[in-house]
Amino acid sequence: MNRPPSGSSPTIAVVGSGPSGCYTAQFLRKLWPTSEIAVFDALPAPYGLVRYGVATDHQGAKAVTCQFDRLFERDRVRFLGNVRIGTDLDFAELVEAFDIVVLATGLMQDRPLGVRQDPRARVLGAGILLRGLNGYPDLGRSPELSAPLGSRIAIVGNGNVAIDALRLLAKDRSALAGSDVDDRVLDLLRPLPVEQIEVIGRSTASNAKFDLAMLRELGHLSNVDLAIGETAGDEENPVIGLLRDLAASRDKARGVETGEEIQVTFHFGQSPTAVTYADGRAVLETEGTDDASRIRRYEADSIITAAGFVAGDDSAPVSWSAPNVWRVGWLRRGARGTIPENRRDASQISESIGAALREGLLAPGKPGLSAVWSQIAPFVVEFDDWRRLDEHERGLALDSRCRRKVTDLDEMVGVAVGSGRPALQST
Amino acid sequence: MGPIQILFGTESGNAEMVADDIADALEGRGLEHEVSAMENFEVDLLTSADFAIFITSTYGDGELPMTTAPFHDALVTAKPDLRSLRFAAFGLGDRTYDTYNNAVTVLASTLTELGATQVGETGRHDASGGESYSDTALGWLKQLLDDVALD
Known part of the structure; x- marks a missing residue:
């Protein structure tokens, strides 16, 4: 040589x-x-x-x-x-x-929300969720991924990982054609279709980190109804504009409803303050990022955190x-x-x-x-x-x-x- | 005829890989060629080139990749006279997104506006389609070489 x-x-x-x-x-x-x-x-x-x-x-x-x-x-x-x-x-x-x-x-480790958390509330990191759906070795057996997430889900975060989690939980089996999703894990987490997903982010819509292309992709899902919730008054920006367009084009296409629509609502400018537990449900408590008096409560069967990754x-x-x-x-x-x-x-x-x-x-x-x-x-x-x-x-x-x-x-x-x-x- | 200029603009490296494949295939046919990253290529050199193959991916929400954009900006600003240039174009995209292969369309139309003549169909690889980059690119190249005399 x-x-x-x-x-x-x-x-x-x-x-x-x-x-x-x-x-x-x-x-x-x-x-x-x-x-x-x-x-x-x-x-x-x-x-x-x-x-x-x-x-x-x-x-x-x-x-x-x-x-x-x-x-x-x-x-x-x-x-x-x-x-x-x-x-x-x-x-x-x-x-x-x-x-x-x-x-x-x-x-690889999901960054925790860093707020007080009732241990009875079901909270799952988006990273673990994506790894589980990706068939990560031995993860499917973990207790975190072995019980249904329920019909109402709150996702905390406004980056692309939050959108990945949302999209995978919203897509029905046939929409996952061509993927390598681990169906066993998906069926464990989602034995029945999800009914409602709320996406809650600290950032204003202008500062949201997800790519517009990722939002556009959601517009293609025929079973998803998109809506805009909290905006903290920041409404003239490409993200809200696109969400409005997608919601409007869905309204137009109505009449071909399958009866299994998932209501997806985006909330911006809300910072988590605590995860509590009431009536068998997890509750994400938030305050306005700019205005602490704007307090909100999001009830869900499970909360998925997409707040980044740490060592x-x-x-x-x-x-x-x-x-x-x-x-x-x-x-x-x-x-x-x-x-x-x-x-x-x-x-x-x-x-x-x-x-x-x-x-x-x-x-x-x-x-x-x-x-x-x-x-x-x-x-x-x-x-x-x-x-x-x-x-x-x-x-x-x-x-x-x-x-x-x-x-x-x-x-x-x-x-x-x-x-x-x-x-x-x-x- | 001078060497065929293979110019690529990439974000994740896939367009560079396709450029390497095309270079290997031209090598196999004994066709003289040079591979360059668009970011390292002076647009004025295109005025004296006979034939160029442009390969670019599309990034984000249909944008030009960071390595294609400065080259495209330079074309738009310097407006070189490309009437003696013939070119072919190949794009890498993903049909999952609405802006599928937007960048190669933008680049090809700018080159055409500057007087260059596009030959053959614009090649397009769909990353979500499952076919390998090499198979699509080399199939496209074969068709191109069958249709156009390059030597």
């Missing part, structure tokens, strides 16, 4: 195979065509947020994995799944083994730090920004990594994967193994779904590595 002069081709470990990790691997591959690049993931399946966070009915957004597949199939980037850094392999050893370590573990057990701890360690994406910037925005972050971080090596701040020479291989070899799931699981999941799909994910972690590994796995090979 034609290697460039020694020192110019570092060994690279990326922790996390979500979009930020994969984009970083992609940019670093362009920088160093012959470097060893190893992408670790705690799960036996790659792509993190794309597989488990992006809404199951947004397969177009999930198609970004075509790019990442190439990394592993064509561009000689190694996928090392089922390896949890910090548990299966010490972070310190990783830092010793690789010239460059990039942490891209993202942020949880799956995020790299702050203590994981060394001169050859970089952070990228949500882990570095906080949980904001779309996949393209985080691609730009990956590009910038890759450039700083390149600069650090050019300026001699780091001297490559560490052995890379071979130094840790014996530790991970017994259980590692590589890309070819994942391909087996991938095909298996596509084959399991029923009812116009594009995939049915295997949700038992042991079963995922079993399908991936096969029963009669040949003797493990060293690199």
Whole structure:
């Protein structure tokens, strides 16, 4: 093999195979065509947020994995799944083994509302909800996702995640054609159609974070009646304008009602103050963001919080730090920004990594994967193994779904590595 | 004829991947070509180009991607004379949204207004449709090359 002069081709470990990790691997591959690049993931399946966070009915957004597949199939980037850094392999050893370590573990924990909460009230994070509907391993068994959400739901938040939650709970089974929704989890959460969804946000409509395209998409759902509730007087803006247009065009189309309409009402400028419990229902208490005397109460069978994401057990701890360690994406910037925005972050971080090596701040020479291989070899799931699981999941799909994910972690590994796995090979 | 200019504008990298695929296919046919990101390409260079392939995604609520927009702005501002340019256009979009493939339509119409001649149909990939980017793009390219003499 034609290697460039020694020192110019570092060994690279990326922790996390979500979009930020994969984009970083992609940019670093362009920088160093012959470097060893190893992408670790705690799960036996790659792509993190794309597989488990992006809404199951947004397969177009999930198609970004075509790019990442190439990394592993064509561009000689190694996928090392089922390896949890910090548990299966010490972070310190990783830092010793690789010239460059990039942490891209993202942020997965739903940010709590931060208000007093009656424990009897059913409150569920939108992140867990989306992961559950996405067939995240072993999550379907969790008590949080095992009971019906009820017919009246309040969603707190005005970002795209709130709209994802709303849309997935509103869509009937047939509207989810082409998705890879976990129907078992959906049926547990929604045995009967939802009747009413209220979306409550702190921001005014002008400052709401969701994309207009996401709202427009709601206009296509034939079983959804959109309405505008609290506006705090902020009504001349594109969001309210669009909601009005969508509501009006629905009114026009009346006469083809199915009898199972879901009333969806958007409220803006209301900040949660408490979650209480009354008459068997959760109650979201709010006050006006600008006017604390404008107090409202939203009764619901369940409250779904979409208030952003924070570090949880799956995020790299702050203590994981060394001169050859970089952070990228949500882990570095906080949980904001779309996949393209985080691609730009990956590009910038890759450039700083390149600069650090050019300026001699780091001297490559560490052995890379071979130094840790014996530790991970017994259980590692590589890309070819994942391909087996991938095909298996596509084959399991029923009812116009594009995939049915295997949700038992042991079963995922079993399908991936096969029963009669040949003797493990060293690199 | 000079090299075929392949120009892409992307947000998530998919249009760049399609540009790479098209470049590989042209390579396979022995057609000289150059791939550039629109953001790194001076619009004046188009006045001396013979043939260009434009690939762009659509972003947000039908907007041009951040890497296509400055290029498009430069076209609108500098108004280069593109009467000697022939071009083909391929868009990446998502039918889930009303603004499906808006950006490539905007770009192609601006190029046409500046005197360039579009050949072939505008290619369009629908990310929600399940067909791979490569299959759609290479199918479109094959049709284009069958219809138009580029060498």
